[in-house]
Amino acid sequence: MLFDLELISVGKTYPDGTVAVSDFDLKVEKGEFVAFLGPSGCGKSTTLRMIAGFEDITNGEILIKGANVSHVPPEHRPTSMIFQNYALFPHMTVRQNIAFGLDVKRMDRVEKNRKVDRILDMFDLTEFADRTADRLSGGQRQRIALARGLVVEPEILLLDEPLGALDANLRRIIQNELKLLQRDLGITFVFVTHAQSEALGLSDRVVVMSNGVVEQISAPEELYNRPATPFVAEFIGSNTIIEGKPAQSGDDGLQRIETPYGLISGVGKAGSDKAVIPAEAFNLGLRDTPNEIRLDGVVTAKQLVGSIGYIRVKLGDGREVEVETHAGSAEAQNLLPGSSVTLGVDPASVTLIHH
Template identity: 60%
Template sequence: MAYDLQLSHVGKVYDNGTAAVIDFNLDVDKGEFIAFLGPSGCGKTTTLRMIAGFEAISSGDINIRGKRINDLLPEQRPTSMIFQNYALFPHMSVRKNVAFGLDVKGMPAAERDRKVDRILEKLDLLAIADVRPDRLSGGQRQRIALARSLVVEPDILLLDEPLGALDANLRKSIQNELKLLQRSLGITFVFVTHAQSEALALSDRIVVMNQGKIEQISPPYELYTRPKSLFVAQFIGRNTLIPGTVHGVSGAIATVDTAFGPLSGLAPSTTGAVGAKSSLVLPAESIDVLPALTPRADVEAAYGNCVIPVAISRLQQIGHIVQMVVNLPNGDQINIEGHADKYGGRFAAGDKAQIAWKATGATVIIH
């Protein structure tokens, strides 16, 4: 069975020689929700536009369900695209906006109207079907854009930061609706965003891009907890990076020589890592704060060698969350937060303490 979407060695080089996308490879199964995530200028929107046909590719192949589409015009491709500004026609009613793509295809009026009514009902837009979109809210306009894209029954729906113009509360609400809609329709979604929380909440897999290249493709939890490159470790989540050199590898655990002594985390997949420059990546969620006087034997029994003495420079409790800033021995600072049930009343600003983690909760990355 062919993939719903397959990009093989796809590249984009502009006329001035600037490489926007470099050797992009991705296989997408039917019904997957894929997010392209990365900083501005990393190539994510260019890649989306190449899939849609709005940008010509310079190298490689794009296939949808086994059919090469490199040379097809946008309107000939089994894709539909939603832009950040929705690109609705302000002089047309909601119904006419949604019907526009079917009219372009020359669909008979009776069949067109049945399809339009069905998608308007599914997205709860029937009550405003005869209203112009410029009189509606951002959330309603977003639903109209979705309806217009989905009514043509694309194999792939492409979304270019479609929630970027919404306020935070509405954005969260539409995120939930979008995920439920995608699941119910079973259509493959490819979604461009610069918002980590959005990508982590919505997607089945995330493609992290940097300077035109793919840094990592992983499910959200794996991406968050097991970064595979220094860029991903710095870009995703709230990680503390401790530089060092790999001292040794025992099974799944690597020991890194650092300024704070030997510390451990999950070993990199790279063979021959011993002696390599590396970073120990500590997700904020993996770090525990312990009183300075906790017996060393107890600390070692629970955490092995994964412990560093610190000083708490700031501490505040906001509702049920305790937020701390701790100073490492070299003066670097780490932000830590935890539930009041765990830390409330146990520490104060100025206290000496220890941070500790289980080796399996950290990751060693080779530079």
């Protein structure tokens, strides 16, 4: 199968010996929306820059539609990159900014104008075509940056935290537009972000990175519900991680570990020694499900925010766990700090991992 983008053991080591990215493997199909997610300094932007050609690779290969572009200059790669600061020319008009990439390609003037007019219309920018970029809002500048990246008709659009400078409301609006645009055009998007909600909400697959290493590559739902490593379990969502020792599996298809809170069953591989319990998997009471996990404790804090109730519970050994529940439930309404509570957990919602 021919992939739009393939990274084969791609790595980047700086002259002082610092490893920025280590043996990155990835295969991206045509039209996929892939997000690179991780904390600052994890190597996600460096990887994006290597794909674009702005950063040399130390080892490995980068293939685009089967062609090795590992040492091809950026301007000769079928990619287009959008930066967080948009990198617009402030005193050029909107039309001139969008046409810049076509000018570099020395495109015929009639063809260039046709392409620019079409994309101005697509992004609702026609009325601003003759204004300079420094006279427009953040949302308008973001649209110009997207239009400039897409007008050259790249095989792959690379986006390096392009929404980071927008306020929360505008960010949500542009997120929706971005996903619809990507679906309509069918272009492969590779998107770098440090915002979990952005990665989980926009992408078809998420690559989680830590210290230059890929921790997990999964669809958003799987990533959230079935973390593969302790780092992902701590980084994504709000999870309680309980350590234990591997125990004999049962005949229900679940694995088990022995913990200070008793035997805990969950979905995972044999030899696992950690149980990952999402905050929303805790029930404020037992449900009598098979092998239900039971944890007794005392409520230490409660906060109701909109439809979600956030409750902290201190277990018998002094450990506190986070519980998320529906704010309108009777349990959430009636529990107060100091109340005794029994938390029930369905083993099917627990993921067992190895450290």
